[in-house]
Amino acid sequence: MIDNFELAYALDTFYFLMCGALVMWMAAGFSMLEAGLVRAKNTTEILTKNIALFAVACTMYMIVGYSIMYPELGSMFLSGITGDGVADDNTYAPSADFFFQVVFVATAMSIVSGAVAERMKLWAFLAFAVVLTGFIYPMEGSWTWGGEAVFGLYTLGDLGFSDFAGSGIVHMAGAAAALAGVILLGARKGKYGPNGEVNAIPGANLPMATLGTFILWLGWFGFNGGSVLATASIESANAVAVVFMNTNAAAAGGLIGALLVARLLFGKADLTMALNGALAGLVAITAEPSTPTALQATLFGAAGGVLVVFSILTLDKLKLDDPVGAISVHGVVGLLGLLLVPLTNDGSSFSGQLIGAATIFVWVFGASFVVWLALKLIMGIRVTEEEELNGVDLSECGMEAYPEFTKS
Amino acid sequence: MKLITAIVKPFKLDEVREALGDLGVAGVTVTEVKGFGRQKGHTELYRGAEYVVDFLPKVKLEIALADEMVDSAVEAITNAAQTGKIGDGKIFISTLEDVIRIRTGETGAEAV
Numbered sequence: 243m244i245d246n247f248e249l250a251y252a253l254d255t256f257y258f259l260m261c262g263a264l265v266m267w268m269a270a271g272f273s274m275l276e277a278g279l280v281r282a283k284n285t286t287e288i289l290t291k292n293i294a295l296f297a298v299a300c301t302m303y304m305i306v307g308y309s310i311m312y313p314e315l316g317s318m319f320l321s322g323i324t325g326d327g328v329a330d331d332n333t334y335a336p337s338a339d340f341f342f343q344v345v346f347v348a349t350a351m352s353i354v355s356g357a358v359a360e361r362m363k364l365w366a367f368l369a370f371a372v373v374l375t376g377f378i379y380p381m382e383g384s385w386t387w388g389g390e391a392v393f394g395l396y397t398l399g400d401l402g403f404s405d406f407a408g409s410g411i412v413h414m415a416g417a418a419a420a421l422a423g424v425i426l427l428g429a430r431k432g433k434y435g436p437n438g439e440v441n442a443i444p445g446a447n448l449p450m451a452t453l454g455t456f457i458l459w460l461g462w463f464g465f466n467g468g469s470v471l472a473t474a475s476i477e478s479a480n481a482v483a484v485v486f487m488n489t490n491a492a493a494a495g496g497l498i499g500a501l502l503v504a505r506l507l508f509g510k511a512d513l514t515m516a517l518n519g520a521l522a523g524l525v526a527i528t529a530e531p532s533t534p535t536a537l538q539a540t541l542f543g544a545a546g547g548v549l550v551v552f553s554i555l556t557l558d559k560l561k562l563d564d565p566v567g568a569i570s571v572h573g574v575v576g577l578l579g580l581l582l583v584p585l586t587n588d589g590s591s592f593s594g595q596l597i598g599a600a601t602i603f604v605w606v607f608g609a610s611f612v613v614w615l616a617l618k619l620i621m622g623i624r625v626t627e628e629e630e631l632n633g634v635d636l637s638e639c640g641m642e643a644y645p646e647f648t649k650s
Numbered sequence: 651m652k653l654i655t656a657i658v659k660p661f662k663l664d665e666v667r668e669a670l671g672d673l674g675v676a677g678v679t680v681t682e683v684k685g686f687g688r689q690k691g692h693t694e695l696y697r698g699a700e701y702v703v704d705f706l707p708k709v710k711l712e713i714a715l716a717d718e719m720v721d722s723a724v725e726a727i728t729n730a731a732q733t734g735k736i737g738d739g740k741i742f743i744s745t746l747e748d749v750i751r752i753r754t755g756e757t758g759a760e761a762v
Contacts, residue, residue: 442696508695515697555698567697 250474251327255334257473257482258342264464265345269296271457272352276359277643278451279514279566281443283633284360285643291355291364295371299348302376307347308340310380311388316340333472342468346412347375349465353416356566358423360430360443361630364638366623370613374419378609382602386411392601402594404587407469409529409579410599415606417573421562422610426618429563431630440558443565448513455517459493462524466531481532488531489524492543496523499547507551518554518567519547522575529579533586542582546575577603651746651762652720654713657683657739658731663709669726673719676762679712689737708739714749714762 273292277285308316316323320340327336351371358367384390386405391397405411433441445451466489472478500519504512523543527534534542553570564570580595617623624630629637636642658666663680670678684705691704715723724741732738751761 440699442694442699442701444696444701504698508698510695512695512697551698558697558699 247333251333253474254472255327255338258334258338258468258471261464261468262338262342262345264461265342265349265468266296266461268345268458268461268465269293269348269352271454271459271461272349272356274450274454274457275517276356276454276566278447278449278454279356279445280359281633282446282644282647283635283642285446286635286639286641287364287633288355288359289643290639291367292352294364294368295351295355295375296348298368298371299351299375300344302372303344303347303380304340305376307376307380308343310377311343311383313384313388313390333474346408346465347379350379350412350416350419351375353413353568353572354420354423357417357420357564357568358427359565360634361624362423362427362634363621363623363625364634366617366621369617369621370419370423370610373613374610378419378606378613379415381609382415382605383411385601386598396597398594398598398601401597402584402589402591403598404530404583404590404594405580405598406530406532406583407466407528409525409576410602413525413528413572414576414580414599415602417569417571417576418603418606419610420564421569421573422607423614423623424562424564424569426611426614427624429561430565431627433563434558434561445514445565451514451517455520458521459490459524462489462493462528465489466528470532485531487536488527488534488539491536491539492523492527492531492546493520494523495540495543495545496520496526496547496550499523499544500551501547503548503551507555514567515551515554518550518571521571522546522550525572525575526579526582528576530583530587530590535586538586542579545582546578549578550575651749651759652715652717653744653746654711654715654720654723654727655742655744656711656713656727656731657685657708657741658711658727659733659737659739660707660709662731662733663711665730666711666727669730670713670723673722673726675713675715675719675723677714681710681712683708683710687737687740706737714746716759716762 273289276288280288304320306318309318323336323340327334351374385392385398389399433443435441463486466485467482470478470481470485473482497516497520501511501516504515523546526542526546527539550570553574554567557564557570577599580599583590583595584592614623625634625637684707686705691702691706693700693702727741748757749761750757
């Protein structure tokens with residue numbers, strides 16, 4: 243016989259792990275999305291980056307990241323994490339919490355890879371991944387989900403900051419790191435002309451980009467749904483169901499919003515903008531998927547989808563070259579997501595959201611800028627012009643993604 | 651002997667091939683090519699930025715023929731490949747000095 247508590251413990255742990263596995267699968271979504279939106283000559287390298295950064299994130303978060311972010315729960319190398327979680331008032335295994343947290347770190351780092359695609363050195367990128375996943379992200383994570391004071395000065399939770407599943411903590415943070423990298427890296431050769439013209443560099447494989455978006459959409463149910471942290475009671479099961487419903491609604495709203503705006507602005511249905519719109523909808527709802535109504539979630543998502551198109555166009559005007567739109571999707575719309583929270587959640591305030599967003603952005607952008615700059619001075623972060631023209635697949639990985647296709 | 655080089659719209663290839671087959675043409679070499687003519691290129695939009703497609707995809711057929719077949723082949727290609735819209739392509743005819751069948755070593759009209 244098992245009693246109700248044991249059943250709830252087992253169910254919550256199982257739910258947590260399955261949601262973590264769904265979020266892990268988002269790494270595949272990012273890989274496919276990014277591989278689809280770069281040119282064929284840069285495919286192997288972006289895939290290498292995506293799968294290697296996932297491994298780096300898991301390893302760094304195991305070594306120090308988790309213990310920095312949750313000083314009370316974890317220690318270096320996760321020693322002692324194998325006990326049960328009952329004593330900590332958790333109804334799930336502590337190692338399940340680590341597993342769920344670690345895939346979020348990887349998500350933040352995945353955001354960076356798309357923005358710096360097609361021109362960054364692979365090893366400089368992975369060196370940055372070590373620092374972001376082992377230190378920069380865990381620090382801001384400790385101030386938010388970890389509940390620690392920001393350098394001992396102020397505590398975001400007390401100020402009314404609320405970020406349910408990480409519009410700011412994960413998505414905007416990843417985008418801030420990406421923005422610092424893009425500024426120091428410069429645009430891809432040929433992207434911007436001398437007279438202010440913006441040149442298109444079409445992605446090589448839109449079926450792959452679409453599959454990647456579907457995978458991310460699916461994985462997001464784990465991302466937001468798992469962030470309820472429990473499902474083994476009527477209350478938490480209801481919350482999970484609402485989160486699933488709203489997450490899906492926001493993605494749908496985002497896609498429709500972006501597709502319509504692209505049609506109005508460009509006269510054609512731009513698939514890549516629609517894909518970005520779905521992701522923008524998801525990012526917009528991530529900060530608070532549990533309190534909006536389904537209609538509100540759809541509208542929040544649509545707002546994200548509309549905003550992301552204008553953001554992408556604006557970044558291009560500023561000559562910030564982001565081949566996949568990651569900074570717009572995760573950064574600009576991540577901020578929007580944070581600012582939408584007080585509309586439906588009385589436990590948060592606009593001032594708290596603004597201070598939280600500023601804290602995350604200033605820290606992640608500033609620390610990332612220093613790290614990128616150091617890497618630039620030490621080893622260089624950009625491939626040579628010739629390597630860029632020939633494609634980083636050959637210069638960084640020594641193999642092509644499609645060696646049997648004739649180049650045209 | 652003549653060498654016919656025909657540039658046609660890609661979706662017309664099957665019809666041209668059928669028309670030539672009906673004439674009894676024994677062999678055609680087909681290449682996917684790009685180029686521009688009076689049709690010129692066109693402008694497309696990707697994520698709000700314009701890009702120009704300067705070279706349009708066409709199909710190039712190369713056919714070696716005995717002199718007496720040239721006129722009927724040209725007629726067959728023209729009928730099959732014509733849409734009446736700009737970009738239907740061109741046919742070039744040049745003199746062919748010699749042809750050699752690699753398997754047997756036959757030359758000239760025997761090898762066509």
